[in-house]
Amino acid sequence: MNVEIHIANSSFVGYSQEICDLIYESAQARGTGIAKRSTEYVAEKIEAGKAVIALDGDKLVGFSYIETFSHKRFVANSGLVVHPDYRNQGLAKKIKKKIFDLSRKLYPNAKIFSITTGLAVMKMNTELGFKPVTFSELTDDEEFWNGCKGCRNYDILQRNNFKMCLCTGLLYDPKEPSIQKPSTFAKKVVKPVIKTRKPNKLYKK
Numbered sequence: 001m002n003v004e005i006h007i008a009n010s011s012f013v014g015y016s017q018e019i020c021d022l023i024y025e026s027a028q029a030r031g032t033g034i035a036k037r038s039t040e041y042v043a044e045k046i047e048a049g050k051a052v053i054a055l056d057g058d059k060l061v062g063f064s065y066i067e068t069f070s071h072k073r074f075v076a077n078s079g080l081v082v083h084p085d086y087r088n089q090g091l092a093k094k095i096k097k098k099i100f101d102l103s104r105k106l107y108p109n110a111k112i113f114s115i116t117t118g119l120a121v122m123k124m125n126t127e128l129g130f131k132p133v134t135f136s137e138l139t140d141d142e143e144f145w146n147g148c149k150g151c152r153n154y155d156i157l158q159r160n161n162f163k164m165c166l167c168t169g170l171l172y173d174p175k176e177p178s179i180q181k182p183s184t185f186a187k188k189v190v191k192p193v194i195k196t197r198k199p200n201k202l203y204k205k
């Protein structure tokens with residue numbers, strides 16, 4: 001695997017349709033609904049440099065893009081996808097890191113969030129410092145929640161007044177100190193305290 005992950009620019013616009021197809025086919029295979037993205041919308045993100053694209057030579061193998069909500073106070077890293085032939089090799093993790101770093105650079109004061117039922121995304125976001133939250137902590141921008149209309153569970157979200165659903169909300173707040181990763185705890189070595197006894201004067205010659 002000789003994959004390069006690029007911050008998108010207009011030279012990658014030709015991949016827009018293929019990206020939409022890959023996202024659609026992956027969602028079909030997972031049996032979930034998706035927030036429908038038009039080719040034009042993906043092309044706009046690419047042109048604006050608000051996306052990352054993974055290529056093996058000329059072959060499209062992964063993608064993710066940035067969306068902003070609530071007047072840029074909230075950012076979502078959306079549309080994460082890895083080509084089926086390239087999965088389980090750590091590629092999504094690299095794409096996530098790149099789009100996360102790009103989001104922090106472009107919108108340093110914004111909260112970054114996602115909602116997901118996927119374990120892979122939960123794991124990756126947790127490693128980046130996201131915390132699980134209720135939907136009340138996320139954007140109330142209608143545009144974001146309208147994206148859920150394509151999901152098979154939309155009726156559950158509606159029934160609960162957009163306060164809860166099957167997805168878990170994950171939030172990175174730049175103002176909160178970053179959390180310590182569990183692995184850091186595991187590696188912490190507690191040194192035993194060895195007390196040396198003072199020599200007993202009685203036995204002194």
Ligand SMILES: CC(C)(COP(=O)(O)OP(=O)(O)OC[C@H]1O[C@@H](n2cnc3c(N)ncnc32)[C@H](O)[C@@H]1OP(=O)(O)O)[C@@H](O)C(=O)NCCC(=O)NCCS
Pocket residue numbers: 026027030079080081082083086087088089090091092093094115116117118119120121123124
């Ligand atoms: C989800 C997806 C992006 C993962 O891509 P990938 O390149 O295989 O992921 P990685 O190899 O980088 O794995 C990242 C982490 O997720 C875990 N993971 C990957 N796929 C997983 C799965 N199907 N179920 C559970 N965990 C999974 C990995 O074990 C790894 O965790 P670790 O760091 O603890 O080992 C890919 O399967 C995909 O494109 N699926 C279809 C689209 C999709 O579901 N997108 C997410 C929308 S919310």
